[in-house]
Amino acid sequence: AQKITQTQPGMFVQEKEAVTLDCTYDTSDPSYGLFWYKQPSSGEMIFLIYQGSYDQQNATEGRYSLNFQKARKSANLVISASQLGDSAMYFCAMREGSNTGNQFYFGTGTSLTVIP
Amino acid sequence: GAVVSQHPSRVICKSGTSVKIECRSLDFQATTMFWYRQFPKQSLMLMATSNEGSKATYEQGVEKDKFLINHASLTLSTLTVTSAHPEDSSFYICSAHAGGLAKNIQYFGAGTRLSVL
Numbered sequence: 685a686q687k688i689t690q691t692q693p694g695m696f697v698q699e700k701e702a703v704t705l706d707c708t709y710d711t712s713d714p715s716y717g718l719f720w721y722k723q724p725s726s727g728e729m730i731f732l733i734y735q736g737s738y739d740q741q742n743a744t745e746g747r748y749s750l751n752f753q754k755a756r757k758s759a760n761l762v763i764s765a766s767q768l769g770d771s772a773m774y775f776c777a778m779r780e781g782s783n784t785g786n787q788f789y790f791g792t793g794t795s796l797t798v799i800p
Numbered sequence: 801g802a803v804v805s806q807h808p809s810r811v812i813c814k815s816g817t818s819v820k821i822e823c824r825s826l827d828f829q830a831t832t833m834f835w836y837r838q839f840p841k842q843s844l845m846l847m848a849t850s851n852e853g854s855k856a857t858y859e860q861g862v863e864k865d866k867f868l869i870n871h872a873s874l875t876l877s878t879l880t881v882t883s884a885h886p887e888d889s890s891f892y893i894c895s896a897h898a899g900g901l902a903k904n905i906q907y908f909g910a911g912t913r914l915s916v917l
Contacts, residue, residue, distance in 0.1 A: 717904055727891055729844075729908035775843065779904065785832040785897050788906055790843045 685710050688776050690791035697766045698799050704751070705761040705794045707776030715782040718759040720750065723773040723793070732774075735759060763796075771798045803827055804896045806909025813884055814917055821879045821912045823894035829874035830896035834906065835867070838891040847892075850877040884916045 689708045697703035709718065720732040735743045735750045743750040751760040763770055776791040803826040813819050823833055831852050836844040848869050849857045856869035866888075868880040877896075881888055893911040897904070 719905070721908070727893070727911040727913070729893065729895070729911075731905050731907060734905060785849075787834065787846055787849060788895075792843045 686791075687711065687780075687789035688778050688791035690776055690794050692794045693792070694795045694797070696797050696799055697763075697770075699768060700765055702762060702764045703766055703796065705763070705774050705776075705796065707759045707761065707791060709757050709759060709776075709778045711757075711778065711780050713780045715780075717779040718750070718752070719777040719779070719788065720748070720759075720761045721775045721777060722770075723775060725772070729775070733761065766798045768798050768800060771796060804830075804894065804907045804909045806894055806912055808912060809910055810913045810915075812915045812917065815885050816883055819881045819884055819914060821881075821892055821894070821914075823877045823879070823896065823909050825875045825896040825907075828896075830877075831874060832897040833871060833877040834895045834897070835869060835877075835879050836893045836895070838893060838911075840891075844893065847879075852877075881914065884914070886916045889914055889916045 716737045718735040722730045722732055733743050733745045733748045733750050735752045742752050747764045749762045773793045773795050775793045777788040779786050779788050805824045805826055807822045833850040835847045837847050838844050846859050847862045850869045850871040852871045852874050858864045871877040891911050891913050895906040895908045897906050
């Protein structure tokens with residue numbers, strides 16, 4: 685089974701609108717971390733937001749928020765007030781276990797295009 | 801945030817030559833670094849985990865003699881693609897785990913685009 689599933693290969697959003705990128709995960713470990721990264725066409729991977737499995741509140745970082753629904757094993761990324769510069773690939777990732785040096789599992793990504 | 805420097809950003813080489821890619825953590829010590837390979841429009845594929853002062857751990861299907869990894873210090877890991885062939889052409893990207901920081905984030909380098917002629 686896939687550890688991370690991103691079901692939206694491509695998404696479009698109007699500038700200044702909000703958009704939700706879906707991510708579901710699969711793990712039996714009670715301790716894990718969930719991450720979102722942005723990859724523009726230049727290739728660099730930019731860290732956006734993190735959610736720990738024991739965190740009680742949804743993570744927020746500026747215009748990014750993570751809709752964490754533990755029972756459903758989903759960790760959707762919400763981008764508010766989309767900007768043209770948000771056009772990029774977005775990857776959801778998970779680190780299993782409490783060892784912070786454990787590897788990350790990445791989803792297949794969602795390509796977001798912001799329309800002016 | 802923490803910065804990871806990866807060099808070179810792009811390299812073009814002839815078939816049969818070796819290419820070394822460096823990954824440096826600039827403002828933190830990284831006991832663990834990761835090397836990924838990414839094909840166009842695909843996700844990142846973990847190649848190996850690089851541990852400072854010990855041998856790298858390679859993922860299944862990754863030839864350790866083909867992709868040599870050296871993590872000689874807490875701020876530097878290198879990936880050497882030996883006797884490169886056109887099928888090794890890809891985007892290689894490293895990440896470093898900032899173990900001492902909150903949130904246990906992996907920070908990524910800007911990647912290296914390798915083209916083997």
